[in-house]
Amino acid sequence: MTFTLLHRLALAALPAALLAWNGAATAQGAPVVESRISAVKLYPGSATVERTARVPAGSRSVTFDCLPAGLDARSVQVQAAGAPVGDMAVQVRDRALASSCAGAQGERLRSLTQRLAEARAETGALELAHNYLKSIAGNAPGTSPATGPGTPGAGQIGATTDALRKSGHDTLLRLHQARQRQDELEQQLKALTAERERAGAAQTRVASVTVALAAPREAELRLSYQVRGPxxxxxxxxxxxxxxxxxxxxxxxxxxxxxxxxxxxxxxxxxxxxxLASAGAPLPRPWTVDVRPARPEVPTLAAAAPAPVARSARAEAAEAAPDGEPAPxxxxxxxxxxxxxxxxxxxxxxxxxxxxxxxxxxxxxxxxxxxxxxxxxxxxxxxxxxxxxxxxxxxxxxxxxxxxxxxxxxxxxxxxxxxxxxxxxxxxDERITVEAEPERQLSASAGLIGTRTERSTERSYTLTNRHARAVQLQVLHAAPVSRDAQIKVESHYEPTPTETDWRGRPGTIAWNQQLAAGASARFTARHTLRHDKDVVLRERR
Structure with missing residues (x-):
């Protein structure tokens, strides 16, 4: 008994001791000022945030609290009109240790938890009432605690039945609504909890900036800092x-x-x-030329060494993305x-x-x-x-x-x-109909003894304007482009195309013309490829 009483007294005195300790720590530190966001400059991947606070006359140090943990301490700047500013200290701590830094998300989480607890309590109370009504309805007539022994009359049975029906109907309806409200709150709580978990350390830790200054009179203090992520x-x-x-x-x-x-x-x-990007342009790398030494013979069953190109690609990727973070x-x-x-x-x-x-x-x-x-x-x-x-x-x-x-x-x-x-x-444009005829091909041998091969292809297209007005028409077609002197390409078009290297793309031709309402236009392209018979073509379309 004595141990239990002492244990309870110790537990009751513990919060008071903690409160006194926290009060002493606050008294020794700089007072926390209320600040508001006065400007945000947002970049791709970072932001510069400016906060403004009023400091009273005679202030020697103040603290900006509840700042994002990811702020760059090197970017912190403080300006005060008419008040010299001294050193600054940046501290990061757990949000749980800063009761005033719950933030809007924390407030939403606490409010949602409280509402869910109330909904669960209401659901439990309604289930208890429903079970009680079921127990009353399950008793045999004449043995109900409400009516006592004996056989009730027809009027009493009807009144009791009607009362049970109304009470049961109201209870079941309210129970259904309470369960639906509870399910909705549980889904909201689950989504908010997942959102908080995705936030990670940025949500669970906060930073504070303590500024030393000499304010002979009331002054406005401006604090700016950069933070990564937004x-x-x-x-x-x-x-x-x-x-x-x-x-x-x-x-x-x-x-x-x-x-x-x-x-x-x-x-x-x-x-x-x-x-966050590099502030300067890269310098050119030295370009050296040397004679490659003879490659030693590699045994047939030995594994091939990794390709140098792959190593170079990984190195360039690492240099392009410092600290392993891809550039926006x-x-x-x-x-x-x-x-x-x-x-x-x-x-x-x-x-x-x-x-x-x-x-x-x-x-x-x-x-x-x-x-x-x-x-x-x-x-x-x-x-x-x-x-x-x-x-x-x-x-x-x-x-x-x-x-x-x-x-x-x-x-x-x-x-x-x-x-x-x-x-x-x-x-x-559904009012422009396009008809593409199948490709026609013809192969033949040429030369005195058939040492050369010719292959001809022909494509034709017909477009019809079904608008009630004229339209500007552009038809694009790909022509073969030879990448080897052994392959000769000859092309003929009807009508003559407007461009043969459309937008600087070799082999892409374009017909541009005005097409009157109800009119049709036909476009034909013929291509002939000539090469030696023993040449094997590699075509890419």
């Missing part, structure tokens, strides 16, 4: 008005971050710069008068850590386009509507684009504004 990626939406040959091009940005720090009501700037696949362009393009979001945004990606609309432009119907009949007996755009003004990083034609979604593509002329395909 990123934004460009995406676009292109809507074609085929009747007016106009394309509405919308800039979009998808923002995601998992730093452990919620960006709440934060001013956001998106930049195409890459602070993002196109960086030079803006007018600067070395990066920045998009300042006009409204403040909320980007919770570990939450869903946030889509932001940046800009919309109306651009005139040249429309054409393009077909490659040898591969696909269809025509596709293509919009050719002029050089886009400003900086447009490469990204996916969602395509809409006259209000209907047609698919996805990629916007690559680095090209001199940007093209977007807006699906099939």
């Amino acid at each position: 990123s934004w990626s460009p995406s676009y939406r292109a809507t074609l008005d085929s009747s007016g040959a106009q394309v509405r091009l919308e800039r979009l940005a998808l923002v995601a971050q998992d730093t452990g720090e919620d960006w709440s009501d934060a001013p956001l700037t998106l930049s195409t710069g890459q602070p 696949d993002f196109t960086v362009a030079i803006a007018e008068g600067a070395y990066a393009t920045e998009f300042t979001v006009p409204q403040r945004v909320n980007v919770p850590s570990g939450g869903p990606r946030v889509a932001l609309a940046l800009q919309t432009q109306q651009i005139g386009a040249a429309l054409l119907a393009r077909s490659t009949p040898a591969l696909d007996a269809s025509a596709y509507l293509v919009a050719q755009l002029p050089a886009l003004p400003g900086i447009w990083p490469t990204g996916p684009v969602a395509l809409y034609r006259d209000g209907a979604y047609v698919g996805q593509s990629t916007l690559d504004a680095s090209q001199a002329q940007q093209e977007l395909s807006f699906g099939r």
Whole structure:
């Protein structure tokens, strides 16, 4: 008994002792100031976060707490108007030791756990009531504790039955709703727990920055730091008005971050710069030429040594991705008068850590386009509507684009504004019919004694415009290209193609012509290959 009483007294005094110890530690350390995010500049793969706090007059040191554990201590900067700043100390500790750093995700987790406990309690209470009603209904008439011994009358039986029916109906309905609510909360808790586990160390640890300063009067303190992980990626939406040959091009940005720090009501700037990339260009490697020594004979059964090319590829991959992290696949362009393009979001945004990606609309432009119907009949007996755009003004990083034609979604593509002329395909043009005739081949021998071989092929295509207006038509065809002087290629076309090396691609020919409404056009390509009879061709199509 004495031991139990002493044990209980010790346990009761333990929280008070811990509280006194924590209070002493807080009194010895710098006071924690309340800060807010005043600016976020987001790059592909990192972000620069700026926090602002008001420090009272006479302050000698303050602490910014609940910062992301992944912040780069070398990037921390502090500015204070009218208050000299001294040294800074960065400390990282477990979030469990910082009760004030639960964060929005932790609050959601605690709230969801509490609601789930209440739902389970309600389900258990309703199951208990349901079992009690079943036990009453299962007793024989005249032995129920409620009615006592004896045989009840018909009126009493009807009233009891009706009461049990109503009570049972209400209880079962409420029990079904309670179980459904419990299942929904359990699913939400499971998703939030998995999300927290995916966040890893960034969610379970926090950092604090203690700043020494001398503030003769109240001052505003600005703390900025870089953190790895958050990123934004460009995406676009292109809507074609085929009747007016106009394309509405919308800039979009998808923002995601998992730093452990919620960006709440934060001013956001998106930049195409890459602070994590190399700051300087690589230097050329020495190019030496030497005589390769004689290769020693290798026994037949010996295993071959690894190819040097494979080792070189792995080495180059390691050099291209320092610390084993692949570089973000993002196109960086030079803006007018600067070395990066920045998009300042006009409204403040909320980007919770570990939450869903946030889509932001940046800009919309109306651009005139040249429309054409393009077909490659040898591969696909269809025509596709293509919009050719002029050089886009400003900086447009490469990204996916969602395509809409006259209000209907047609698919996805990629916007690559680095090209001199940007093209977007807006699906099939069903009013252009394409007929590709089967390929005809003819082989023969030539020369005095048949030492040479000739092989001729012919392809013909017929396209018909079923629109009520004329269309610009482009037909593409691949011609054979000889890569050896022993193989001679001769080609004839009807009509004469507009381009024989379309966009610098050898062997790709293009017919471009205006096709009137209801008209048809026929295109023919004949190719003859000549070579010695003992030459074996290797063809790739």
